[in-house]
Amino acid sequence: MISEIVKYSLVLLLLITVQKAFIELISISEHNIQPDIVIVAVVYISVRRGQIFGSIFGFSAGLILDILGGSFLGLLALCYSISGFIAGFFSRDEGKYLYKINFLYVLLFTTAINYFIYFMVYFQGAPISFGDILFKFVISTTVYTGVISLLYVFMPQKTNMLKAR
Amino acid sequence: MKFFGEILFSIKEYLVLTLLVIVSLVLLFSNDNSQIRFIRALTIGTFGTIQSGFNVIPNVFDLESENKFLREKNIRLANELAEFKEAKLENIRLTKLLKLSQIPELDFISARIINKSMTHSRNSITLDRGKNEGIEIGMPIVTDDGLVGRVVSVSNNYSLGQILYNKSLKVSVKNQRSRVDGILEYDGSEKIMVSHVPKSSDVKQGDLFITSMYSNQFPRGIPVGIVIEEGNLDNMFKKIVLKPAVDFNLLEEVFVLKFIPDEERNSLENAYSEQQ
Structure with missing residues (x-):
C-alpha cells in the first residue's frame, strides 16, 4: 500500500515536471491549446484505486500545478479532486475501464468535466461567450489530451503496465 | 454509535x-495570503532549480536566425542611440526651460527566462534571478521594446512574473499622442484591451499606449502596445485592442526595474476608496 502511494506520487511529480517544463514544446500556442498529461495519471490512479485515492492524488497534483502556475491558487486542485472522484466511479467494474479504448472514454469524459469547471470559473466575468469557452478551450483541450493519451492507450501489451494487474 | x-x-x-x-x-x-505567498516562493525556488538544469541545452536550430536578428537589431539600435542622444540633449534644454523635475533614473536587474507559459492560466514567466539579486514583489519587468509584466512571487534565486496576457494584471495606460487614459487588461482569450475609454475619445489605429503617470505600479512612459483595432464597445465606451510592444513568443531576456510601488500612496488611496 505505502509502496504504491510512493510510486504514484513519484509518477505524478515526474509528469508535473514534464507538464511544466516540456509540454510547451507541443502546445498549439496560436490557439491556446495544451494537452494535460497530469490528468491522464490522475484518471489512471482513480480507475485503478477508487474515488478516495483519485480525489486525494488529484487534489495534490492540482495544488502543485496551481502553485507553479502563478494564477488562481486552488482552482486546479478543486477541478482535479472532482475529476479523481468522477473517474473513481469506474473503478467498481473490476478493471474493465483500465484497458485500451474504455480507458480513453473515461479519460475524455473526465477531462471534459475537469476543464468545463476550470474554464467556467477562470473566465468568470470575462467578455467571452459560452460557446467560445466550450469549443475553443474545453473541447480542444480534451481532444488534444485524448490524442496524447493514445500513446499510453495503445502501448504494446508487453510493456503496458496495466497488464500487471 | x-x-x-x-x-x-x-x-x-x-x-x-x-x-x-x-x-x-x-x-x-x-490567494493573496502571506503564508500562501511563502509556499509559492518555496516551490518555485525548488522547481526553478530543476528547470535551470534543463535550460543549459542550447537550441541549435534557433542560433543562426537569432544571430542574424541580433546583428540587425544592433545596427538599428546604434542608429537609434545616436538619435536618442540628440533627443536627450534637446529634452534637457527644454526641461530646464519648463522648470520640470526630471524622472529619477531607474536601476535594473537583467534576468533570463527559464520557463514561459503562454497558454490558459499559465501566462507567466519564471526568471533566473531572485531575492539574492535584489528582486522584490511588485517590481516591473520590461525589455528594450516595452512592458512585459510584474513580479508576483520571489524565492532566493528565482522569481515568477505575471505578463500582460494574465487576467490578474491591470495597467494604467495613456495614449502617447492624444493623452487619453485607460486601463489595460487581458480578456482571457487572445486580446489585450484598453477599457474605460469614453466613446468620444481621440484614439486611432497605430497609436502607441504607454504606462501612465497615474500608475503606482509602473514608472510612466514605458511602451505597452499599439492600437490594432478600434471601435465602439457600447453606448459609452470604446473597444480598443492592442498589439503588445513586446513579442512574448520571442522573449528570452528581460530587465527587472528596481521600482517599488509607493506603499504610503497605496494605503492612502485604498483608505479613501474604502470610505466611499
Whole structure:
C-alpha cells in the first residue's frame, strides 16, 4: 500500500515536471491549446484505486500545478479532486475501464468535466461567450489530451503496465 | 454509535471529496495570503532549480536566425542611440526651460527566462534571478521594446512574473499622442484591451499606449502596445485592442526595474476608496 502511494506520487511529480517544463514544446500556442498529461495519471490512479485515492492524488497534483502556475491558487486542485472522484466511479467494474479504448472514454469524459469547471470559473466575468469557452478551450483541450493519451492507450501489451494487474 | 459509524463509513468517499472541495475553496478565496505567498516562493525556488538544469541545452536550430536578428537589431539600435542622444540633449534644454523635475533614473536587474507559459492560466514567466539579486514583489519587468509584466512571487534565486496576457494584471495606460487614459487588461482569450475609454475619445489605429503617470505600479512612459483595432464597445465606451510592444513568443531576456510601488500612496488611496 505505502509502496504504491510512493510510486504514484513519484509518477505524478515526474509528469508535473514534464507538464511544466516540456509540454510547451507541443502546445498549439496560436490557439491556446495544451494537452494535460497530469490528468491522464490522475484518471489512471482513480480507475485503478477508487474515488478516495483519485480525489486525494488529484487534489495534490492540482495544488502543485496551481502553485507553479502563478494564477488562481486552488482552482486546479478543486477541478482535479472532482475529476479523481468522477473517474473513481469506474473503478467498481473490476478493471474493465483500465484497458485500451474504455480507458480513453473515461479519460475524455473526465477531462471534459475537469476543464468545463476550470474554464467556467477562470473566465468568470470575462467578455467571452459560452460557446467560445466550450469549443475553443474545453473541447480542444480534451481532444488534444485524448490524442496524447493514445500513446499510453495503445502501448504494446508487453510493456503496458496495466497488464500487471 | 456503531450504526452512526457504519453510515459515515458508507459515505467516506463523499466526505473526502467534500473536505478537499472545502480546502480548495478556502485556498481560492485566500490567494493573496502571506503564508500562501511563502509556499509559492518555496516551490518555485525548488522547481526553478530543476528547470535551470534543463535550460543549459542550447537550441541549435534557433542560433543562426537569432544571430542574424541580433546583428540587425544592433545596427538599428546604434542608429537609434545616436538619435536618442540628440533627443536627450534637446529634452534637457527644454526641461530646464519648463522648470520640470526630471524622472529619477531607474536601476535594473537583467534576468533570463527559464520557463514561459503562454497558454490558459499559465501566462507567466519564471526568471533566473531572485531575492539574492535584489528582486522584490511588485517590481516591473520590461525589455528594450516595452512592458512585459510584474513580479508576483520571489524565492532566493528565482522569481515568477505575471505578463500582460494574465487576467490578474491591470495597467494604467495613456495614449502617447492624444493623452487619453485607460486601463489595460487581458480578456482571457487572445486580446489585450484598453477599457474605460469614453466613446468620444481621440484614439486611432497605430497609436502607441504607454504606462501612465497615474500608475503606482509602473514608472510612466514605458511602451505597452499599439492600437490594432478600434471601435465602439457600447453606448459609452470604446473597444480598443492592442498589439503588445513586446513579442512574448520571442522573449528570452528581460530587465527587472528596481521600482517599488509607493506603499504610503497605496494605503492612502485604498483608505479613501474604502470610505466611499
